[in-house]
Amino acid sequence: MIAIVDYGVGNLYSLERSFHAIGEAVTVSADPKVLSGADKILLPGVGAFGDAAEKLRATGLDQLVKEQAAQGKPLMGICLGMQLLFEEGHEYGIHKGLGLIPGQVRPISEVIPGDLKIPHMGWNALELAKSSPLMKDVKQGDCVYFVHSFHAANCRDHVIATAEYGAHLTAAVQRDNVFGCQFHPEKSGAVGLKILRSFAQMKG
């Protein structure tokens, strides 16, 4: 069973439906018992870094997510959920993240040419940087759907895929059992469903 962490951020309907579509059991929950009992944890999120980090802390689920990850349970963050995995976010001030992966979340305007539109929105090709169980069924150049104005920077060798948008933006990361996708696999058609399936099939 995959548990999607419900901490009051965004619409979880599409993610839940995606797992149904690939025949994987999923639950959306804010209950620490349910989350601890799940095989895998998925951290979603849309909106601003500071608000989301605060909501996660206010519910106490930040500690739970960190403990579960420390026990080796597969954890995946999506979009803002991925950004929260890092040490800090620079969006309307500097906010602390979960610190599960080294790096900071910074405005993409710092690294891309001024004539490119922000947010980075639409379908873009993945450039696979190294092999990862999350991307085992993804081919070099497969397109996925992005919507974001901030990106993970200085994440050392934890980047497993990038997307070219005037710069090589971090598209996916992995540190041991902790994974993250900047894009939306639940909106990325067949390729996205393959990525979710690869996550669902991981062994804890």
Added chain:
Amino acid sequence: MITKRIIPCLDVKDGRVVKGVNFQGLSDVSSPVSLAEYYSAAGADELVFYDITASSDGRKLFTDILCKTAESVFIPLTVGGGINTVDDFDRVLKCGADKVSVNSGAIRDPDLIRQAAKRYGNQCVVLSVDVKRVDGEFRVFAKGGREDTGMEAISWIRRCVEMGAGEVVVNSIDTDGVRGGFDLPMLEEVCNAVSVPVIASGGAGGIQDFITLFQTLPKVDAGLAASIFHFGQVKISDLKEKMAVAGIPTRL
């Protein structure tokens, strides 16, 4: 590099997909749920559901069908039609829509864009605008293209983007349903006026019209069409292959 998006638009009335020629003489085509699944599998980059129902019964039917569609479609879904309040945003987002487009609702109350952008983020708010040439200027039309608002279109679009619209669908009434190609002069003016994604709508008659659009106006992000896809004149897979061959960034 971001690929150019191909977007089939499903005009839905009383739970069925219809498409008008110059917004008149609607004809029934098919079921929204099956068409959406078909397009999603065929390589569409996004879908637009446009609710042209007037009655509240029809609206409920639309909402039910939207929820059913969202269950089996895993590409971005934009919903428009009858969006007049932030509660309307809420209603369709809860069904699984990713973006919401406003047209007449924003003309009646421009503050709707600001309120919705504040609550859901700019990326969620799409301005849809029906534009027609009148007395040598681009004019905004309301009520499905039937009513001249008297407002100049480029300044209206700029104002809406400043208030928080994250994307603009420009539908040229002059070229809509004619199948003679997109309205390139109108689109160029819009692209020069705003820095958010611009979606071209109205006038696609064949594959070459999309290629001409993206080659002439590289700033245009997406092409939207309805009848040429619904009636099978243009297959999305063929279109995208030809776009790729022409050197246009395309998701295959």
